[in-house]
Amino acid sequence: MKTITKIGLRGGAALQALTLVGAGLAALSAPAFAQDAAQGAGSDEGDVIVVTGSIIRRTDAETPSPVTTVSVESLDRRGISTVQEGLQRIAANNGPALTNSFSANGAFAAGASAVSLRGLSTNSTLVLFDGMRAAYYPLSDDGTRNFVDLNTIPDDIVDHIEVLRDGASSSYGADAIAGVVNVITKKNFKGISGRVESGISSRGDGQQYRLSLTAGTGDLEENGYNAYISGFYYNSKQLKNNQRPYPYNSDDYRNICHDGNCGPNNVVDGLDGDGAYPGFSPVVTNTGSNFFVRPASALTGTQSGRYQILNPLAGCNPLTTPYTLTPGELAATDEDGNLINAAAPTTVCQEDLTKNYGVINPDIERYGFSARFTARVGDSSEAYAQFNFLQTNVGYDGLPSTIRANAPAPFYFPRYSTSGNVAYYGNNNILQLPVYVCPRGTTVACTAANGTLNPNNPFAAQGQNAAIIGRLSNSIEHDETRTRAYRGAIGIKGPINDKWNYQVDATAMHMDLRRKSDGYVYIQHLLDVIADGSFNFVNPAANSQATMDYLMPTAIATSTSDMVQVQANASGDLLDLPGGPLQLGFGVSFRYEAVDSPSINSDINGGTERYYRLNGFAVKGDRRVYSAYAELNAPIFDQLEVNASGRYDRYSGGLDNFSPKIGVKVKPIKEVLLRGTYSRGFRVPSFGEANATFPTTGFVTNNQSLFNDTYLAQYGCTVATFADCPQYIRTGSYGQTSLANPELKAEKSRSFTAGNLVEPMRGLSFSVDYYNIKKTGAITTADNTPALQAYYAGLPIPAGFNVIEDVPIAPGDPRTPRVAFVQSGFINANTIKSEGLDFAANIDMPISDGIRWSSSLEASYILRLETEFPDGSVERYDGTLGNFNLTAGSGTPKWRGTWTNTLDFGNFALSGTANFFGGYDTSAMDQGTGYKDCGLNDGSLPCRVKDYITFDLNAQVKVTDQFTFYANMLNVFDKLPPIDTITYGAHAYNPVQGGEGILGRYFRIGAKFNY
Structure with a gap:
């Protein structure tokens, strides 16, 4: 079996694409970085391939589902250093993504990076390695969302990445609601190759270094085996806020003004x-x-x-x-x-704490090695064994120690x-x-x-x-994480007869995460x-x-995560139909998952036997999953193909689920492909939601709507005169503690896609795909308002809530105290909807002897992203800073896109890429504003944060057949991110919109060799 690797970038048209076109006319860039797997399949006609989302081997890559392929070679040409960074730049990746910069801003899952397709958060995007699952990061995003850390991808053995932009629970089970990212590693390598790379910003900071070496021997066809080993080292230096200009370097916003209104001095x-x-x-x-x-x-x-x-x-x-x-x-x-x-x-x-201590990007050090051995078994089968080790160290300085x-x-x-x-x-x-x-x-x-x-x-x-x-002037908080990931995989595949094939794979992955906090x-x-x-x-x-040292002893905790999976499948032809053979695939799978993440700040010894400011969350759980799945592909005739699949999953805790999917592909004429799918999916409750042993608590300021006149009369005030209440009442806060709920049910999803692919001539293609996802029974925290109102009214507390009284306003005071904590378990309650469009346009053609031009445009547009609550109320987030609960205020911009152009002269290629990230309204309905009413804005900013466009250049010179020199300049025009003082994932800018742009103009040089 051979997997096709495409080079190109899924591109987009429509209204906002005009902006990208205008910017991109100046761009002469690398070969496109990603494209729909269906495009260009004709050049590989006759090869047998398996596309992500399917277990059936086929001779073309045109499936009913839209699949984007990201080529590692093209990431190089775009000046993208890591696969993690490349995935973060996918147009379908949006607000709830977890970037490395969050590590320097107190993120729950510090030290990690995760992708979030369709704005549905990190737990609704499934990440695979060679079609197999990977272990979850030991810490959950916000203490609830399980995800796979992109930093555990061993960059230099990755062949390409396939991104299925469609629900795929019928193939892979839980979490594949918004889509699937399948990291596919190199199957064979012969010779020696390596690279040396260094980068620095035009301001002389943000240094990055990269070294790698891969060596392989043997040829499957000639020698019956292939073996290779690979190692790499990557380092990115800490970047501080005081290394960037105003306002990214200051808490004083008085010079941020709009229409005569200026921001506050938050010094x-x-x-x-x-x-x-x-x-x-x-x-x-x-x-x-x-x-x-x-x-x-x-x-x-x-x-x-x-x-x-x-x-x-x-x-x-x-x-x-x-x-x-x-x-x-x-x-x-x-x-x-x-x-x-x-x-x-x-x-x-x-x-000015930001000026003195603020950190934009943490120190990141990654290194690892991989080994793979592949051998022919018998006349036609093939077996492999693979091992990967990767260590990631992330560290950053914090604020002065607080007493x-x-x-x-x-x-x-x-x-x-x-x-x-x-x-x-x-x-x-x-x-x-x-x-x-x-x-x-x-x-x-x-x-x-x-x-x-x-x-x-x-x-x-x-x-x-x-x-x-105050704070200690001679002590700084410092946090470090050290993640070690060990992964092994073995497998065998081959023909059963001339019509049927089999494949058996097994993988095991262990992660240990050491957190160390000083100060x-x-x-x-x-x-x-x-x-x-x-x-x-x-x-x-x-x-x-x-x-x-006595006052501030070092806090250390080690968390682990494990995953073991075994799966076997077979596929083949049943009978011939007018359009080709009727194919059937079926398989079984077993999976074991476990997370053990003790609290770094447990109160097991009492409320004073712990630290200030360190998170107390802890979780421990494990589960076994038994699955059976099948797929049927029917080319009814040349112009019509129908694909149906389904999967049944049974969890050791008693949960079970059946996920069906049906897809249709129609080719009325050779140049036009119509495609569509309908599927059901699910997300199983995370370990944090079902098995947390130490819950999360957030503090909320008292709201006068919670009180009533009878209660407030004790304190000499009323709801109408709430401002006259004692400070104890007026400015107090209560803790919202979310308790694990082992009785949670799985979230269910319904999704469908519809699109077309038009190829009027060789080297030219356009596509548009529509998606619509509805997730029901979404897991959320309960609304504590009824419990609070009942307490203050002297009524029984509703079932499912526990209210803990605060201490009295003074010792022995007989008046009813305020609330200190409200405890409630997670519940299945909400409905979440995501709807949008993906666009693509690709050109690849010669323009003269020895010169070739390629151009690819990828764009994603979110039509609607909203949450409906049990009472029927709706919060809408697209085009705003919502959903704060998922995005840390980084929002849900409607548009995101990339336009790449290439002039290839043979031994020399000049590359340019325009990156577009849409603006958004400074409102968020989950923060009490209306939809796009500018409700979070204090008047110092325009109601809409600006669109953000950057432009990258790259040049490659092939000195010899074995040696290539390259240089790139990212963010050529040194455009720093638009000012946004509301989001809290970064200081004065949006970390998802401007995570790379905050570096400003950036230079990288490197050399690759291959012998």
């Missing part, structure tokens, strides 16, 4: 756009790397007066800027006449009283330094009788506590050094390394 410790001191009204949330203190009663914990810098002699940290508030700023009031800067110090230390933050568990700072009692206050979430300190190990109350005045507390002599806020404060150790006075808050730099 921590500075003044916001309204002249208020952020963090001091209404709640102190100062997080600067300077310590400020404020007097607090040692009896009640009540704070008073203004904050002041703890060490006035040292002044502001060198990385911060002193600023003295004006009389007007000190006297500023809100609409109710309350001082908004009542607690602010007269002099603040303005600090105060929301812990991912119920915890409040203690208030130490002069009587030695310790109380925990829900409304006292500011750390307080006590009046007296005692030696560690003291088991009785620390008072004047057995303690000394606290050297860190400037108010101790007056018998007052010191409320303290995070351990809560109990913080309480220890506060109680005994051993930590110097006045001069943090004076602390010994042993003291720093």
